[in-house]
Amino acid sequence: MSERFQITRAAELASLSVFRQFISDCCAKFRVPDGTVFELKLAVDEACTNIIEHGYKGMDPGSIILSFRIESDRILVQITDFGHVFEPAEAPKPDIEAALEDRPLGGMGLFLIYKTMDNIDYQTSEDGNILTFTKYIKRETNP
């Protein structure tokens, strides 16, 4: 089993709710557990916010292509944009031990994605920046 769905919208904050709904709708089709849906929506939200606020900074925003592929035991979400390149590996790790008042605003997005997704791949080339998350599906089994 492998099915793929795709949606493309402008890189603007107003598109975030459309992307979240897209993930919800795709997951509902395949009865993905609620916890997994929440984590996927969170990861997509954080990644797309980053693209909107940083990737397309200083230019008339282009597109974000969000694709969703479901296989028997996992979901692959791919986010493509054509803005500035960023390097997830170079992003500073947030200090989650620090007191709340000492932490800078933001900086948690990548941390959350790494924390909730099972695999992350980021590729940049002449044809855009492609961020792919993999999330394994843990179905609840009946006793």
Place this chain on the structure above:
Amino acid sequence: MFKRLRVSPEPKKIGPDPGEISISQLIGDAGLPVTLKALNSLPQNPKLRLYRTLIPIQVLAEFDINPRTWKNPDKLQQVKLEAESGSDKVKITAWHGDDPKNEFFYLELADNPYNGIDLNFLIANNPASRKYRTDFDDEGRETLFGTVRRNLVEEEKAMQAGLAPGQVREGLRCSSIVFNHIETFLTMMAHHAFFLEPLTYVSAWIFEKRGFAYSKGHQLMDTIHKEFQPGGELHKALDGSTPFRQPDQWRTVRGRAWAIHDGILQVLDRKWDDLRMIKQVGRHAGVVTFPDAEY
């Protein structure tokens, strides 16, 4: 949000940028993107063999042009390839009859600074259709598709005849097949995408249908659609003040395009500028900024 991410101001070059290429290099690593400049350094015949794939045989067949020799039944040359050594561009021109100025097809590709390929021009006109002199003003100066000067009388006639801004004749309606050929060619050269700047709103709409996404300007296209709806600023500006701003024009792609060509975006303090689109080889982006559009 990733507030502290390091953001590179420009995309990084990801491939080598060879000045020229030999046949052995060309067959050596099929995964290495090859620039047009490198291809142009090849001898004429291999260059011709490669670039010949860019012009669809169906288009040539329409005009009885042999796709191998690029000649018509009278043995007259009908297609010209410009791909000089040292240049980073390739231009292919096809014409009908014995006058090369009577061109019906013009394609220009160029290397861009990031080892990608830009489609600079694609013009495909039906030479049998009436020509509107929108490309020259009434003093005989070039209008450059109406971008630097305008021939209002001819533009109005062209609009009434169903043409889009920038067109001098009816189109050949072959963009889909031309893009397929460009993608095949680029795949052969190990490229993953190509880029272009849509000259008009009509062009952008057609390129959306052909699978392009925006690397710049998606938000502008959304704004244009929103503001052309009843109650929107562009809708209000269709006030009949010029032949290109008639009240019903918001309903069609062409109508909107002529109004934008006429400068209507000024009411939003915007202009039709700096849009950039990308076509990923083998992928349809599914962008629709004017849902259920009527052409």
